Amino acid sequence: MALNKEQKRLRIKKRVRGKIIGRVDLPRLSIYRSNKEIYAQVIDDATGKTLASASSRSLSESATKIEKSVQVGKEVAEKAKAAGVEKVVFDRNGFVYHGRVEALAKGAREGGLVF
Numbered sequence: 001m002a003l004n005k006e007q008k009r010l011r012i013k014k015r016v017r018g019k020i021i022g023r024v025d026l027p028r029l030s031i032y033r034s035n036k037e038i039y040a041q042v043i044d045d046a047t048g049k050t051l052a053s054a055s056s057r058s059l060s061e062s063a064t065k066i067e068k069s070v071q072v073g074k075e076v077a078e079k080a081k082a083a084g085v086e087k088v089v090f091d092r093n094g095f096v097y098h099g100r101v102e103a104l105a106k107g108a109r110e111g112g113l114v115f
Contacts (some may be wrong), residue, residue, distance in 0.1 A: 012096030019043050028083055029076070029088040029115065033095050038069050040076040040104060042085055052079035068084050069100040073107020081112055090115045 001075040022028030022045040032039045042052040056068040056109065063071070080088065088108075095101045108115075 011088070011096040016091065016094065020089055022091075025087075027051055027080075027085055027088055029080075029090045029108065029113065030091040030102060031095070032092055033100055035062075038065070038072055038100055038104060040072055040101075041077060042080045042088060048063060051085055051086045052076055054079060056079070065100055066103045069103035070107035070110075073109075074111040075103040077108045077111025077113040084114070087114045 003021055020028060021041050027042050030041050030043055039055040040053065041050050043050055054072045056065075056072050059068050059071055075085045080093055090105060092101055097105070099113045105115075
């Protein structure tokens with residue numbers, strides 16, 4: 001049986017999450033991309049707590065989706081640094097590293113996160 005787009009992404013996500021685990025010293029930067037918005041969280045998987053989060057929901061409507069993604073990356077990096085996090089492992093959540101996902105990663109790097 002053929003898989004649809006969402007099922008393929010979830011299969012990739014499951015495979016990637018088997019290899020990527022956020023720790024206290026190296027938390028996980030997890031992203032989620034919907035058709036309209038993009039969300040980012042810095043997660044410590046050992047305790048199950050979110051250390052920092054940001055989304056494009058609070059940003060202005062006049063910016064493009066790519067510009068919003070860069071801003072979300074910078075915002076999550078700023079909040080993570082305030083929480084004492086310098087290095088993270090990037091979890092693209094099954095999404096292709098292209099477009100808005102790549103822009104968010106670029107913004108997070110510009111904000112000072114290392115991954």
